[in-house]
Amino acid sequence: MAIAAWRLAQRWCPSYLQVISFPVVQLHMNRAAMTASQKDFENAMNQVKLLKKDPGNEVKLKLYALYKQATEGPCNMPKPGVFDLINKAKWDAWNTLGSLPKETARQNYVDLVSSLSSSLESSSQVEPGTDRKSTGYETLMVTSEGGITKITLNRPAKKNAINVEMYHEIMRALKAASKDDSSITVLTGNGDYYSSGNDLTNFTDIPPGGVEEKAKNSAILLREFVGCFIDFPKPLIAVVNGPAVGISVTILGLFDVVYASDRATFHTPFSHLGQSPEGCSSYTFLKIMGPAKATEMLVFGKKLTAGEACAQGLVTAVFPDSTFQKEVWTRLKAFAKLPPNAMRISKEVIRNREKEKLHAVNAEECSVLQERWLSDECMNAVVNFLSRKSKL
Numbered sequence: 001m002a003i004a005a006w007r008l009a010q011r012w013c014p015s016y017l018q019v020i021s022f023p024v025v026q027l028h029m030n031r032a033a034m035t036a037s038q039k040d041f042e043n044a045m046n047q048v049k050l051l052k053k054d055p056g057n058e059v060k061l062k063l064y065a066l067y068k069q070a071t072e073g074p075c076n077m078p079k080p081g082v083f084d085l086i087n088k089a090k091w092d093a094w095n096t097l098g099s100l101p102k103e104t105a106r107q108n109y110v111d112l113v114s115s116l117s118s119s120l121e122s123s124s125q126v127e128p129g130t131d132r133k134s135t136g137y138e139t140l141m142v143t144s145e146g147g148i149t150k151i152t153l154n155r156p157a158k159k160n161a162i163n164v165e166m167y168h169e170i171m172r173a174l175k176a177a178s179k180d181d182s183s184i185t186v187l188t189g190n191g192d193y194y195s196s197g198n199d200l201t202n203f204t205d206i207p208p209g210g211v212e213e214k215a216k217n218s219a220i221l222l223r224e225f226v227g228c229f230i231d232f233p234k235p236l237i238a239v240v241n242g243p244a245v246g247i248s249v250t251i252l253g254l255f256d257v258v259y260a261s262d263r264a265t266f267h268t269p270f271s272h273l274g275q276s277p278e279g280c281s282s283y284t285f286l287k288i289m290g291p292a293k294a295t296e297m298l299v300f301g302k303k304l305t306a307g308e309a310c311a312q313g314l315v316t317a318v319f320p321d322s323t324f325q326k327e328v329w330t331r332l333k334a335f336a337k338l339p340p341n342a343m344r345i346s347k348e349v350i351r352n353r354e355k356e357k358l359h360a361v362n363a364e365e366c367s368v369l370q371e372r373w374l375s376d377e378c379m380n381a382v383v384n385f386l387s388r389k390s391k392l
């Protein structure tokens with residue numbers, strides 16, 4: 001629908017820049033609302049004009065939505081009629097951002113433009129070595145700047161649900177980050193969610209070998225995915241910008257630091273889904289919060305607020321959503337200035353003691369899940385979600 005709308009838009013406006021020039025005009029009207037990073041935002045707006053190639057309709061809609069969110073806040077315009085294709089596509093894109101704070105939207109806009117500039121050859125001069133963007137990711141935004149590699153889950157319209165492609169891309173990004181010259185690595189989400197966990201449509205793509213083969217392949221994928229977090233050699237920090245579900249919660253036990261917005265929630269509804277714990281949570285959560293609290297989460301699916309998750313040790317610190325990005329990034333920039341080898345070695349000392357155990361737990365959890373995925377309980381839960389009969 002969105003693509004069709006933009007095709008139509010391009011017919012009316014031969015240059016894609018005409019379509020996205022609207023926010024540029026508005027930017028000048030919003031100068032009064034300048035903040036510290038307004039300059040970066042303005043530079044990003046100028047960079048967009050220098051792109052030599054059309055970034056595509058989906059990206060243009062994302063740029064539009066982030067611009068509107070950054071300058072006007074959440075979408076409160078009436079929804080355009082079904083035949084008003086262009087405005088409806090724009091409205092949908094903006095509305096998808098939910099209550100994302102203006103500051104985050106501005107940062108995401110700058111990040112997105114920055115990644116486009118390198119992938120689409122902006123004609124502007126980029127100072128070498130100061131800010132490198134990795135391209136070739138469909139489901140992530142990956143940037144490396146000032147000693148920090150930032151991996152952003154980037155399927156906001158699907159609440160950053162992790163599809164098979166995203167599992168592979170996260171593993172690729174982590175492997176690259178482990179070898180690049182950054183000192184710390186950050187994982188965060190774009191949009192109003194951190195992540196809604198495993199993409200439940202992953203279960204619909206059944207190979208010729210049937211559901212058994214699907215369950216086996218998924219267990220192999222999951223084991224490799226979680227293994228990357230166990231083995232990741234540098235300090236790994238989660239910036240939990242919004243609600244987190246399922247595997248995006250369980251692997252937090254393998255991070256070194258977890259910062260959360262007070263909007264974030266932590267939910268592992270495995271029993272509701274006919275599934276069982278993964279991400280080493282059957283071990284890490286028990287160590288972190290003790291068996292009773294871990295059971296409430298992992299067996300009974302109790303959803304924790306950010307404050308509760310912090311009190312139980314899963315989250316390091318919670319910040320008000322309005323200042324979340326600013327406060328977290330101030331801390332992260334300071335961490336990134338510490339001697340990288342000392343940080344890496346300290347992490348190694350801490351993690352090595354547990355590594356063998358974690359890999360064994362991971363293997364066991366995956367093998368139990370392989371069976372669970374074939375159960376009626378699990379299949380019914382997935383079918384109910386896909387047929388919109390249930391939500392968390």
Ligand SMILES: CCCC/C=C/CC(=O)SCCNC(=O)CCNC(=O)[C@H](O)C(C)(C)COP(=O)(O)OP(=O)(O)OC[C@H]1O[C@@H](n2cnc3c(N)ncnc32)[C@H](O)[C@@H]1OP(=O)(O)O
Nearest residue numbers: 157158159161196197198199200201218222246247391392
């Ligand atoms: C191979 C390794 C396997 C590892 C296994 C891991 C286990 C887990 O991670 S279990 C957790 C699985 N996740 C869920 O059960 C969450 C399901 N989603 C929901 O309940 C709701 O979407 C929500 C509570 C997260 C959000 O509800 P809200 O009303 O705000 O938004 P929606 O309109 O539902 O969502 C927007 C859009 O996104 C799609 N979507 C969201 N989450 C998922 C998901 N996990 N899988 C697939 N799709 C998801 C949702 O369908 C909507 O899509 P459409 O706009 O196309 O309808």
